[in-house]
Amino acid sequence: MTAPLLSVRNLRVEFPNRRARLVAIDDVSFEIGRGEILGLVGESGAGKSVTGAAIMGLLEPPGHMTGGEIRLDGTRIDTMPIDQLRRIRGKRIGMVFQDPLTSLNPVYRIGAQITETMRVHANISEADARARAIALLAEVGIPAPENRIDAYPHELSGGMRQRVVLALVLCTEPELIIADEPTTALDVSVQAQIIALIKALARNRGTSVMLITHDMGVIAEVADRVAVMYAGRIAEIGPVRDVLKAPQHPYARGLMGAIPSLAKKAAGHDGRLTLIPGNMPRLSAIPEGCAFNPRCGEAIDRCRAERPSLLPAATSHVACWRVTS
Amino acid sequence: MIAYILKSVGQAILVLVVVAALAFSMFRFIGDPVANMAGQEASQQDRRELAERLGLNDPVPIQFARFLANAAFGEFGMSYRQGRKVSALIAERMPATVELAVLSALLATGFGTLLGVYTAIRRNSWGAHIVMGISLIGVSLPTFLIGIGLIYLFAVELKWLPSFGRGETVKLGWWTTGLLTPSGRASLIMPVLTLGFFQLTLIMRLVRAQMLETLRTDYVKFARARGLPESRIQFRHALRNTLVPVVTIAGLQLGSVIAFAIITESVFQWPGLGALFVQAVQFVDIPVMAAYLMFVAVVFVVVNLIVDLTYVLLDPRLKSSTAVVGGGK
Ligand SMILES: Nc1ncnc2c1ncn2[C@@H]1O[C@H](COP(=O)(O)OP(=O)(O)OP(=O)(O)O)[C@@H](O)[C@H]1O
Ligand SMILES: [Mg+2]
Numbered sequence: 001m002t003a004p005l006l007s008v009r010n011l012r013v014e015f016p017n018r019r020a021r022l023v024a025i026d027d028v029s030f031e032i033g034r035g036e037i038l039g040l041v042g043e044s045g046a047g048k049s050v051t052g053a054a055i056m057g058l059l060e061p062p063g064h065m066t067g068g069e070i071r072l073d074g075t076r077i078d079t080m081p082i083d084q085l086r087r088i089r090g091k092r093i094g095m096v097f098q099d100p101l102t103s104l105n106p107v108y109r110i111g112a113q114i115t116e117t118m119r120v121h122a123n124i125s126e127a128d129a130r131a132r133a134i135a136l137l138a139e140v141g142i143p144a145p146e147n148r149i150d151a152y153p154h155e156l157s158g159g160m161r162q163r164v165v166l167a168l169v170l171c172t173e174p175e176l177i178i179a180d181e182p183t184t185a186l187d188v189s190v191q192a193q194i195i196a197l198i199k200a201l202a203r204n205r206g207t208s209v210m211l212i213t214h215d216m217g218v219i220a221e222v223a224d225r226v227a228v229m230y231a232g233r234i235a236e237i238g239p240v241r242d243v244l245k246a247p248q249h250p251y252a253r254g255l256m257g258a259i260p261s262l263a264k265k266a267a268g269h270d271g272r273l274t275l276i277p278g279n280m281p282r283l284s285a286i287p288e289g290c291a292f293n294p295r296c297g298e299a300i301d302r303c304r305a306e307r308p309s310l311l312p313a314a315t316s317h318v319a320c321w322r323v324t325s
Numbered sequence: 326m327i328a329y330i331l332k333s334v335g336q337a338i339l340v341l342v343v344v345a346a347l348a349f350s351m352f353r354f355i356g357d358p359v360a361n362m363a364g365q366e367a368s369q370q371d372r373r374e375l376a377e378r379l380g381l382n383d384p385v386p387i388q389f390a391r392f393l394a395n396a397a398f399g400e401f402g403m404s405y406r407q408g409r410k411v412s413a414l415i416a417e418r419m420p421a422t423v424e425l426a427v428l429s430a431l432l433a434t435g436f437g438t439l440l441g442v443y444t445a446i447r448r449n450s451w452g453a454h455i456v457m458g459i460s461l462i463g464v465s466l467p468t469f470l471i472g473i474g475l476i477y478l479f480a481v482e483l484k485w486l487p488s489f490g491r492g493e494t495v496k497l498g499w500w501t502t503g504l505l506t507p508s509g510r511a512s513l514i515m516p517v518l519t520l521g522f523f524q525l526t527l528i529m530r531l532v533r534a535q536m537l538e539t540l541r542t543d544y545v546k547f548a549r550a551r552g553l554p555e556s557r558i559q560f561r562h563a564l565r566n567t568l569v570p571v572v573t574i575a576g577l578q579l580g581s582v583i584a585f586a587i588i589t590e591s592v593f594q595w596p597g598l599g600a601l602f603v604q605a606v607q608f609v610d611i612p613v614m615a616a617y618l619m620f621v622a623v624v625f626v627v628v629n630l631i632v633d634l635t636y637v638l639l640d641p642r643l644k645s646s647t648a649v650v651g652g653g654k
Contacts, residue, residue, distance in 0.1 A: 152641040
């Protein structure tokens with residue numbers, strides 16, 4: 001068996017502050033295969049974005065990795081010197097941020113930003129880069145790309161800008177794209193288009209995607225596998241159909257009860273995950289044992305004393321004593 | 326774009342007319358020009374004739390129009406005190422002030438931007454802490470104290486630099502310059518430092534704050550995620566966005582360099598317009614005061630105009646205020 005494209009092992013990320021060392025990611029492990037789309041879901045503050053930033057090597061100080069390893073195609077990238085990592089960032093791993101309105105530099109034409117990225121990562125002439133940029137803009141669905149390439153970001157709508165961002169990420173033909181809530185900032189009517197575009201691009205090019213979202217409808221539509229995060233840990237990870245249809249972790253079950261379809265969303269449902277009573281604990285007050293135990297209706301003594309490991313259960317892996325013991 | 330420029334120019338003209346009205350009203354409300362020019366012994370007859378000759382009997386709007394027309398050509402009449410044409414006085418004094426102000430402005434913007442970027446990028450380094458500490462002096466010490474301190478150190482104690490005057494100057498047409506002689510250059514050093522230091526620290530702190538802000542934006546994060554080299558992110562992506570707001574405030578500040586020049590010129594006995602103005606105030610020499618007022622206004626307005634236009638070059642969002650193109654289709 002060949003190595004998975006991305007492998008995250010026992011990842012631990014801490015944000016030290018004056019009083020304590022807050023553990024934002026605690027012993028998280030998962031893999032993404034070539035061409036696979038992994039969905040990452042969980043409540044706000046669960047650690048989804050921090051996981052993405054850790055993979056990119058872009059954790060905001062004082063945040064830093066205090067344990068675990070990240071491998072791309074078998075090679076460790078978390079310990080790489082910055083100038084080597086820079087050749088992976090943007091080249092082999094691309095990242096799409098939440099807000100396309102602010103992701104593009106307002107003072108440069110979009111074409112210049114695309115060719116700049118290409119020329120930083122590959123030895124290619126300005127003219128060739130420009131020709132490829134136009135082709136890319138066409139591929140992400142921008143009409144009249146040979147004119148739009150000279151537009152400034154403010155001259156494009158939100159949906160168009162997110163397409164440009166996708167073109168920017170794709171221009172170096174990355175093997176993995178980390179998309180952190182790529183549609184949250186967009187109009188509901190545009191969201192489905194962008195999601196469909198990401199799926200099509202990934203499928204056509206065989207690119208792997210880690211798709212971070214609040215939106216279970218989106219996961220159902222595009223992901224192959226899904227990981228449910230809670231308080232910096234993975235509660236359940238498995239094939240999307242199984243996790244969505246028959247979630248095993250009580251937290252995952254609660255989430256799935258709250259799935260709005262894209263159709264329902266268009267009708268006004270905001271798609272946020274709100275059905276489980278209570279709130280996720282603050283990083284400074286994560287309970288002993290299973291982090292979910294105070295909100296869990298099925299907690300037993302062991303859940304309050306011992307942290308459950310992520311163990312195989314049916315087709316998935318689940319971190320719950322009720323399921324795996 | 327053209328509308329934007331026209332609007333800027335229109336505003337500039339409006340400001341100048343308002344200032345001209347102020348200058349004009351000085352003639353009418355401060356002192357009596359006839360008494361000033363005719364002297365004590367003049368007869369009633371002489372006074373009436375002089376008033377007639379000066380056009381003081383015409384309706385006010387006509388007098389104002391005449392004032393404007395003359396001002397447009399730099400004519401403000403005769404100095405009460407020196408009996409010479411004000412335009413000649415101004416032309417004689419202007420090179421000293423312009424040289425001083427322009428050099429100070431270059432010093433302030435150049436080093437201000439450089440140090441601002443440095444202290445932002447290396448914000449935890451020793452160098453940055455030291456620069457920030459020194460800049461506190463510039464912000465908090467009054468200009469004249471810095472000037473006197475410099476004179477004490479470099480002129481009195483070390484005797485390296487002259488403490489007053491322009492040194493030897495060279496005539497280039499009607500312009501005189503101190504830049505072409507060693508003594509002229511030596512004389513410029515301390516006044517330029519004194520006048521530029523406050524602006525330098527101000528611009529530096531401004532650039533630093535703005536740069537730190539810009540380095541936190543999403544497009545800088547995205548640029549990092551695209552794997553661009555850090556130097557390119559800092560100097561291409563962050564700096565240009567930093568300069569957009571900095572240019573405005575720096576521009577306004579540089580206009581005030583001319584105003585601050587009065588103090589510096591007094592400290593260093595610099596033969597410039599500021600010194601001329603101080604004398605004019607002492608002797609209620611209205612035409613000279615009016616001319617100086619207009620000169621400062623013109624400098625402010627021109628600097629502002631340049632700022633407005635630079636803005637367009639730096640920020641494409643101002644160039645095309647066209648509506649958003651294309652929907653999310
Ligand atoms: N720069 C930081 N300093 C301190 N704590 C941070 C920082 N960034 C993130 N955290 C903490 O790490 C935890 C995980 O944050 P993260 O942004 O990954 O959440 P998320 O799952 O992406 O949430 P959302 O859905 O709101 O984006 C949060 O508790 C947050 O407070
Ligand atoms: Mg997030």
